[in-house]
Amino acid sequence: MSSKRATLADVARLAGLSPTSASMILNGRPNTRLSQDAHDRVFAAAEALGYRPNVAARGLRTDKTLTIAFISDVVATTRFASGLIRGALAAAEQANHVMLVLETGGDPARESEAVEAVLDRQVDGIIFASMRAREFFVPDLPASTGVVMLNATNTKHAAAVLPDEHGGGRRAVELLAERGHTQIALLGQNDDVERDLFRSATVARRVAGIREGMAAHGLSFLEEVSIWLWEPDEGYHATTELLARRPDIGALLCMNDRLAFGAYQAILESGRSIPDDISIVSFDNDELAAYLRPGLTTVALPHEAMGRRAVEILLSSEPHGETLIEMPAVIRSSIA
Numbered sequence: 001m002s003s004k005r006a007t008l009a010d011v012a013r014l015a016g017l018s019p020t021s022a023s024m025i026l027n028g029r030p031n032t033r034l035s036q037d038a039h040d041r042v043f044a045a046a047e048a049l050g051y052r053p054n055v056a057a058r059g060l061r062t063d064k065t066l067t068i069a070f071i072s073d074v075v076a077t078t079r080f081a082s083g084l085i086r087g088a089l090a091a092a093e094q095a096n097h098v099m100l101v102l103e104t105g106g107d108p109a110r111e112s113e114a115v116e117a118v119l120d121r122q123v124d125g126i127i128f129a130s131m132r133a134r135e136f137f138v139p140d141l142p143a144s145t146g147v148v149m150l151n152a153t154n155t156k157h158a159a160a161v162l163p164d165e166h167g168g169g170r171r172a173v174e175l176l177a178e179r180g181h182t183q184i185a186l187l188g189q190n191d192d193v194e195r196d197l198f199r200s201a202t203v204a205r206r207v208a209g210i211r212e213g214m215a216a217h218g219l220s221f222l223e224e225v226s227i228w229l230w231e232p233d234e235g236y237h238a239t240t241e242l243l244a245r246r247p248d249i250g251a252l253l254c255m256n257d258r259l260a261f262g263a264y265q266a267i268l269e270s271g272r273s274i275p276d277d278i279s280i281v282s283f284d285n286d287e288l289a290a291y292l293r294p295g296l297t298t299v300a301l302p303h304e305a306m307g308r309r310a311v312e313i314l315l316s317s318e319p320h321g322e323t324l325i326e327m328p329a330v331i332r333s334s335i336a
Contacts, residue, residue, distance in 0.1 A: 006052075007051075008023055011042060011049060016041065017042065021034055025039050025042040025043070066098065067123045068098075068315075069118035070099050071111065073106035074105060077103055079287065081303055082303075083304040084151060085129075087308040088308065089307075092311050095315055097311075124146065124314075125145060125146030125314040125315070127310050127314060128147065129150040129310075130150070130151050133202040134152055135154065136154050137154075147314075159313055159323075160322045161309050162325070163327050165206040165327065167327060171209075171213075175331075177219065181251040181335075182219060184249075184250070185223045185224070185242060185251070187253065189207055227255075235254065237262070240270070243267070250278060254283070256283050256284050264296075274294055274334055275333065275335050279334060281297050283299045284301050285298045292334075295333045297330065297334045298329075299329050302325045
């Protein structure tokens, strides 16, 4: 049978002080006029007794529960954006906060239920996260509830943490251009065909960065292949057809790693090699990219850094707008 939980009164009694004095010391209240010896006795007593503060009681006094909520669509149940949760959990732990994680599947009704559930638990703030950057539904909230959008946007809540897709697009082009590549094809995006189709709130920025990078190097794509579903099978078939009509292609810029996976298979089946005959660069840094042979060079989605920053902003008292996190290049062996 477990022993009785130590109370503030127990700590004060062992330290030889009043509960009020012990409370001021444990809560870090400034200008208490209590001696260093008193501070040392209280902390020693708390450690000896294994004292843990009553968060619920402190919440009633301070209006802070040291608890935040993480509400997402499918971030927790897919591997693609799990770094968002890892980063947020690490930052919450570092700030001595507990994080409640709720998944809604993107259903607005379930999102409303999730919000009610965390508000009932008096969380100090809510992070709304999306696997793909998009406009995220947010029910009406009390004005006192802090909100940060993570890999998502909302017109009512300005604080948002997003990947710097524009900079990432430019970097992908630079990876090819700095190696002297000029015979480049773009796999997965065509502005005229896909302008009005849903993809992501930030893909347009990625494309703008790609086009700006190409223009900066005086380059233009030999061909642009529009693909709606960015999956390996689609990348395989598109690349097979592309190589049949454009054997002069020297490099492929793929809009995500999954398209690149399919392109690998098509290139190898055509009798060409990577990177000696065709170089490839893509986006996301899917965990499988490192296991391809040769390893796939890609511009990573900085999910863990984004998750950390979202928690830091939520716990900050300063107002924030849109925060962009740099997309780092992960250099492997797919560019000659």
